[in-house]
Amino acid sequence: MNPTQILSPELARSVALRHGTPVYVYSQAALERQARAALAFPHAGGLTVRFAMKALPTAAVLRLFDGAGLHFDASSGHEVWRALRAGIAPAKVSLSTQELPAEVAELLAAGVRVNACSLAQLETLGRLCPGSPVGVRLNPGRGSGGTGKTNVGGPDASFGIWHEYTDAVREGARRHRLEIVRVHTHIGSGSDPGVWQEVARASLSLVREFPGVRTLNLGGGFKVARVAEETGTDLRAVGAPVRAAFERFAEETGRALHLEIEPGTYLVANCGVLLARVQDITDTGLGGRCFLKLDTGMTELLRPTLYGAQHPLEIVPADAGAGGDVPGCDYVVVGHCCESGDLVTCAPGMPEVLSARRLRQAQPGDLCLIGGAGAYCAAMSAKNYNSFPEAPEVLVGVDGVPRLIRRRQTLEQMVQNELEAG
Numbered sequence: 001m002n003p004t005q006i007l008s009p010e011l012a013r014s015v016a017l018r019h020g021t022p023v024y025v026y027s028q029a030a031l032e033r034q035a036r037a038a039l040a041f042p043h044a045g046g047l048t049v050r051f052a053m054k055a056l057p058t059a060a061v062l063r064l065f066d067g068a069g070l071h072f073d074a075s076s077g078h079e080v081w082r083a084l085r086a087g088i089a090p091a092k093v094s095l096s097t098q099e100l101p102a103e104v105a106e107l108l109a110a111g112v113r114v115n116a117c118s119l120a121q122l123e124t125l126g127r128l129c130p131g132s133p134v135g136v137r138l139n140p141g142r143g144s145g146g147t148g149k150t151n152v153g154g155p156d157a158s159f160g161i162w163h164e165y166t167d168a169v170r171e172g173a174r175r176h177r178l179e180i181v182r183v184h185t186h187i188g189s190g191s192d193p194g195v196w197q198e199v200a201r202a203s204l205s206l207v208r209e210f211p212g213v214r215t216l217n218l219g220g221g222f223k224v225a226r227v228a229e230e231t232g233t234d235l236r237a238v239g240a241p242v243r244a245a246f247e248r249f250a251e252e253t254g255r256a257l258h259l260e261i262e263p264g265t266y267l268v269a270n271c272g273v274l275l276a277r278v279q280d281i282t283d284t285g286l287g288g289r290c291f292l293k294l295d296t297g298m299t300e301l302l303r304p305t306l307y308g309a310q311h312p313l314e315i316v317p318a319d320a321g322a323g324g325d326v327p328g329c330d331y332v333v334v335g336h337c338c339e340s341g342d343l344v345t346c347a348p349g350m351p352e353v354l355s356a357r358r359l360r361q362a363q364p365g366d367l368c369l370i371g372g373a374g375a376y377c378a379a380m381s382a383k384n385y386n387s388f389p390e391a392p393e394v395l396v397g398v399d400g401v402p403r404l405i406r407r408r409q410t411l412e413q414m415v416q417n418e419l420e421a422g
């Protein structure tokens with residue numbers, strides 16, 4: 001998807017002028033379109049779509065999705081508080097975390113849904129909140145992710161309770177009178193649709209072992225195509241066999257299960273653009289490389305460095321009158337941090353391998369639009385590395401008007417918690 005489909009060249013120039021660069025820009029229309037698509041996921045006995053808020057936890061985005069009818073998945077106690085602070089009702093928030101917060105009893109009492117993600121967490125919940133309804137996150141024995149770093153199921157993943165330990169789950173629940181009302185599985189980000197469907201069926205069989213379970217949460221992980229070489233997920237195609245499996249389950253057991261899915265990437269990835277400026281162009285001589293240096297990098301866009309992720313790029317000339325047919329150039333696009341690992345155009349899946357990208361010939365001062373920057377970008381940055389301030393975020397409303405939803409960080413804010421050693 002071309003970044004200018006989300007942010008037109010004219011709007012890019014005016015946002016850059018008003019708010020400076022680098023700046024994240026999101027499209028309300030695109031976010032709402034994705035929310036509608038997720039809410040159309042096929043289901044048999046009811047559906048709740050939770051936004052995995054770790055992908056983009058800015059309050060204005062949470063409120064927009066709240067208004068669109070989504071619920072929320074939090075991956076830490078801090079995320080729960082952040083959602084509540086944004087005005088999200090506790091009953092719309094579900095917590096599945098590697099690190100149970102100390103105040104989990106308070107959250108549960110307020111109506112937040114909590115999934116025990118290990119046997120020790122189940123014990124803690126039993127000790128602190130005996131008699132409560134809780135969910136369990138199970139590791140279904142298989143995982144699938146776009147990279148090893150985002151595969152969170154199978155024998156090499158620490159997430160959830162191993163699927164062969166359901167006896168221990170039932171025993172722990174009995175001891176503490178915990179009512180297991182939900183089963184949760186999430187196998188990875190960028191998962192293969194075929195594996196996702198298989199795991200959905202395997203998860204349904206796990207539900208058979210818990211007669212009190214009324215909800216099955218199948219997690220997120222739906223792939224999107226950021227660049228042309230990637231394939232996105234057709235949620236209707238993925239969901240149709242899952243709906244059929246839920247229907248068969250209901251016929252066989254008399255239990256109509258409620259389905260939950262919790263996409264992060266799918267809802268936001270292609271709804272955001274990171275708007276940056278070309279600040280320098282250098283080369284390493286004949287047979288060398290031509291480098292395009294941006295005023296952004298791993299401080300706003302860590303995914304290439306971390307995963308070898310591919311993001312679409314488009315040059316928008318600073319001068320609106322610049323001609324259209326400027327020859328293309330092969331640029332290696334790099335970030336502004338002082339390390340060679342700050343590479344925007346790495347080879348797919350290979351963070352350290354330089355790869356040139358054919359782009360419109362650029363001049364310092366031109367804008368560079370980095371697409372697919374809605375998920376795990378503003379939310380997951382090498383914040384303040386090289387003391388670059390956290391970039392602002394702008395939401396373009398359905399009326400086409402850009403509004404600031406997070407200010408640029410100041411130097412004062414960057415150092416405000418530092419103290420004299422004495």
Ligand SMILES: *Cc1c(COP(=O)(O)O)cnc(C)c1O
Binds near residue numbers: 219
């Ligand atoms: C991260 C996460 C998700 C969302 O994953 P995406 O790949 O962004 O869709 C959903 N559920 C849980 C528990 C997660 O940790």
